[in-house]
Amino acid sequence: MSADEAATLVPHGANVGMSGFTGSGHPKAVPMALARRIEQAHARGDQLRIGVWTGASTAPELDGALAKVNGIELRLPYQSDPVTRERINAGAMDYIDIHLSHVAQFAWFGFLGHLDVALIEVTAILPDGTLVPSASVGNNKTWLDQADRIILEVNSGVSTALHGMHDIYYGTRLPPHRKPIPIVSPGDRIGDTAFRCDPNKVIAVVETNAPDRDTTFTQPDATSKAIAGHVLEFFSHEVRCGRLPPELLPIQSGVGNVANAVMAGLEDGPFGRLTAYTEVLQDGMLNLLRSDRMMLASATALSLSAAATRQFNGEIDRLKHKIVLRTQEISNHPEVIRRLGVIAMNGLIEADIYGNVNSTHIRGTAIMNGIGGSGDFSRNAYLSIFMTPSTAKGGSISAIVPMVTHVDHTEHDVQIIVTEQGLADLRGLSPKQRAASIIGNAAHPSFRPALQDYFDRACRLSPGKHTPHLLDEAFRMIKATG
Secondary structure (H helix, E strand, O other): OHHHHHHOOOOOEEEEEOOOOOOOOOOHHHHHHHHHHHHHHOOOOOOOOOEEEOOOOOOOOHHHHHHOOOOEEEEOOOOHHHHHHHHHHEEEEEEEEOOOHHHHHHHOOOOOOOOOOEEEEEEEOOOOOOEEEEOEEOOOHHHHHHEEEEEEEEEOOHHHHHHHOOOEOOOOOOOOOOOOOOOOOOOOOOOOOOOOOOOHHHHEEEOOOOOOOOOOOOOOOOOHHHHHHHHHHHHHHHHHOOOOOOOOOOOEOOOOOOHHHHHHHHOOOOOEEEEEOOEOHHHHHHHHHHHHOEEEEEEEEEEOOOHHHHHHHHHHHHHHHEEEOOOHHHHOOOOHHHHHHEEEHHHHOEEEOOEEEOEEOOOOOOOOOOOOOOHHOOOOOEEEEEOOEEEOOOOOOOOOOOOOOOOOOOOOHHHHEEOOOOEEEOOOHHHHHHHHHHHHHOOOOOOOOHHHHHHHHHHOOOOOOOOOOOOOOOOOOHHHHH
């Protein structure tokens, strides 16, 4: 049926599990048709709002379109759309920020309520009724299993050659019947190449032909290159000390330009036969695979620029054997991350002098995007690295502050902080030692004196305290510059 006809099958108050992860694999037509229907309903004075559950962020055709017409009552687990963010921070939309590895199990536990509809993009429906996933897997397996009714968008604009790249694991159990996840190397395949689907639940099939949202990356600038240089130098040091093998350990890289710059640095670096166990595969990691510098990458989604998508499609028969796309409960599974010894590299909004990290909120109250998978990886990684430019807003705000205004990653989960100024290795350090390293190595020189003065006075005025703070002025630097 048409997208407009399918949109009429989503009732007011429904929780809808939609495909999509960082702009790939999201339904393209039905959300926009649903937004038109919601706008018309609101014009008549009728109520029509839904709950939207996804894998992560999606695209303007989904989050943006529905948020613009005030059609989302509740959103989870991660978003990056500016209209959605505005609605959340205005109190017009409820938002639940969850570790990405927790979403599927929360749905199975019944913590999130009832899932009424699954709206999932696929590339094909096979004769046996199984569904070939598109460029992301995310939580789609759980949505298909949990939902009462299913709407499928079959997108012929995505290459059918993706078939065989996916690994959909059906072995998860609820406590107390859980079993170990049988992955001992990043390339292990433990599941099916397609989604299982009860055909009796399918209420609509909509044909589309549309590309994913292209992720735009800027060329690495001096700041991101400097951050990447510090990270690569640190890796070489760890190899020389015998704490990393010459091929490193499986890499996890968060989204964004800085993370992409580190991948570009690895392409020119001394390390070969690399592997990745991550959640998103971006341009830089694709280039490592194309050049054979990286042997294999496991993820839950492709998030590529337009140029990289063309390169990928042109070489898909060669590259598909180097890529495994998993459900996000497996790509982000703490047990597997710990077993493989993943090197986790993620971004932040601000870090304080003791190593606590805020990656989600502006000045403590306004949500930016969400924690995503950074918590899944940082707490369980062999190395937990956080990277950021040392300043923001044209140099007027320091990314290193006396005390973060919101804590997503405690000092116990943060091992390395890197800015263009340098690298602070916090492993094995006490709080006061961490403060000295962060101020001396990671803070921007223009903010270093103020941070050092705060720390010195905190130590003097709070003698004997394990973590010295001046609580009456801890946020003064943020207020002055923010």
